[in-house]
Amino acid sequence: MTEPQYAPERLIPVVAAVIEREGRFLGARRTEPEALRGLWEFPGGKTEPGEDDVAALIRECREELGVEIAVGDPVGPEYVSPNGRFLVRTYRAELLDGEPAAIENHDEVRWFAPGTPEVRDVPWLEGDLAILDVLDAEAAPGTRVA
Numbered sequence: 001m002t003e004p005q006y007a008p009e010r011l012i013p014v015v016a017a018v019i020e021r022e023g024r025f026l027g028a029r030r031t032e033p034e035a036l037r038g039l040w041e042f043p044g045g046k047t048e049p050g051e052d053d054v055a056a057l058i059r060e061c062r063e064e065l066g067v068e069i070a071v072g073d074p075v076g077p078e079y080v081s082p083n084g085r086f087l088v089r090t091y092r093a094e095l096l097d098g099e100p101a102a103i104e105n106h107d108e109v110r111w112f113a114p115g116t117p118e119v120r121d122v123p124w125l126e127g128d129l130a131i132l133d134v135l136d137a138e139a140a141p142g143t144r145v146a
């Protein structure tokens, strides 16, 4: 029998937002911790006790980017971060107010067009690659994502 790789009840929930505007999505480059510095991700963070995913995402995007968002459907698979500590759920979101800026935890934000080489030209957090696959496939109808 195969042992589980992680204890689900010990995982820390993390939420991340694919903020979409005019056919592009937002990525942000992390400044910390050292091991993840310079890697790109979807903005977000840990949910606080008693907070649901939507509230957590709205709070994180307000704190980190200075924007108001509306949270939509989940996108792509939820996944466990490579260090086995975090369970990451990713949601589509739209901008309601503000222009995203690297206020906290990031030093750059950038709009990416899915399906273009520019997306993979920058290094992403490992788990986010599965989300990028979904976004790329949507931009190239006829391809399938496993």
Ligand SMILES: Nc1nc2c([nH]c(=O)n2[C@H]2C[C@H](O)[C@@H](COP(=O)(O)OP(=O)(O)OP(=O)(O)O)O2)c(=O)[nH]1
Binding pocket: 014, 015, 016, 041, 042, 043, 044, 045, 046, 047, 080, 081, 082, 086, 088, 105, 125, 127, 128
């Ligand atoms: N924000 C974010 N974190 C992700 C993604 N994918 C992924 O594996 N993670 C991991 C990396 C981080 O170690 C972990 C927690 O996210 P975080 O450090 O942004 O959380 P936070 O903003 O609440 O952090 P802090 O206030 O405690 O410093 O989740 C993603 O797309 N976005």
